[in-house]
Amino acid sequence: MLKRLAICLSLVAGVASAQDRPVVATVNYPLAWMAERLGGDAVEVLFPVPEGRDPSFWRPGLSEIAAIQQADLIALNGAGFATWTTRTSLPGSRLVDTSAGFSDAYIATQSVTHSHGADGEHSHTGTASYTWLDFAQAARQAEALAAAMKRRMPELGNQIDAALPGLVTELTALDAEARETLTTLQGTTILATHPRYQYLARAYGLDITSLEWDAGAMPNDTQWQELQTMAGETAATLLIWEAAPPEGAIDRASELGLKSVVFSPLATRPSSGDFVSVLKTQIADMVADR
Structure with a gap:
């Protein structure tokens, strides 16, 4: 309990310490990596999922949600990834669903219910959610994230514009x-x-x-x-x-x-x-x- 409290307090403290920099909260590592590449040292990237936990089904606590809600931008993966986001009040103006642009290409899945350690029982239902493993789709997610970051952080427009082509080129090369x-x-x-x-x-x-x-x-x-x-x-x-x-x-x-x-x-x-x-x-x- 004390360890979890310390983690939660550190999250909130991290956001506070970064008050001179805009904060991008992300639900998985690929989006955190993209945000770090796009914003560099000019942004604080918040990816609060504890080590060893599955971000697909991890459920944040109240303090963790509070830290995420304070972020300038909350980057979602979409396609049913991070199901907690559909049951939590998050500021709509600060959300970006990075895979929405290719939602017609989502892959339907069968429903299977099982458990994964501390993340408890869950179901793989409806939609395959690891969209970034098609690296062309990952490039489109990077572009969607960049556009949202520019909208929410216009002062970083030049930084993001300079970083995006290299990021997309790297993902396109990985795809090839x-x-x-x-x-x-x-x-x-x-x-x-x-x-x-x-x-x-x-x-x-x-x-x-x-x-x-x-x-x-x-x-x-x-x-x-x-x-x-x-x-x-x-x-x-x-x-x-x-x-x-x-x-x-x-x-x-x-x-x-x-x-x-x-x-x-x-x-x-x-x-x-x-x-x-x-x-x-x-x-x-x-x-x-x-």
Whole structure:
């Protein structure tokens, strides 16, 4: 309780200490990274999700909501990401839904209810929400964020105008690299431990079949049997883990004829590197030794 209170107080203090700089609050790491790139040292970026929590289903406390409400701009991902935002009073004039411009391209999903540790029981319903894994869509989200930042922070217009072309170019290059590199995986089935990769699959012509495993947890015997069955039915040879699995899990997958690759969807901030560098490495890992 005391630790949570300290975190909440630090959030509010952080906003207060940045009173000479406009604050951009974000619901996931990709948007935080984009805001940092666009605003540089001229903005304070608030991404309050605690380490180890899933931003998709994390629920902020009252102090955290208060800090977010004070921000000059609140950047949403849209597509059903961060469901708490639909049940919380947020100032409409300071909101930007960064994926609204391509909402007609959202991917519908089946409803599956399960739990993820401290984030509790939740459902994957209606819409795939990891939109930024189509890197062309990520570029459009960056453009939407830049436009909203200029609207809310006109004094930073020149800074944002100078930073946006480089950011879009970097994301466009990542998109092109993914299209070229992942071609070798087209026509094969890839297994994934969690349904995060719908936009990655569609954008780059991949067939990804997902399980419903908890990130970072050791699969139980039933789950291993399910994996073995799926591998046999699909002739898959590649298994994507959402997060690094426990010791021994990769060896057991290897016994089933599956090469393991950790491919973080980057909803949370990586321990090292940034959005583009981590994704480049993960894409290369997918096709290594093929």
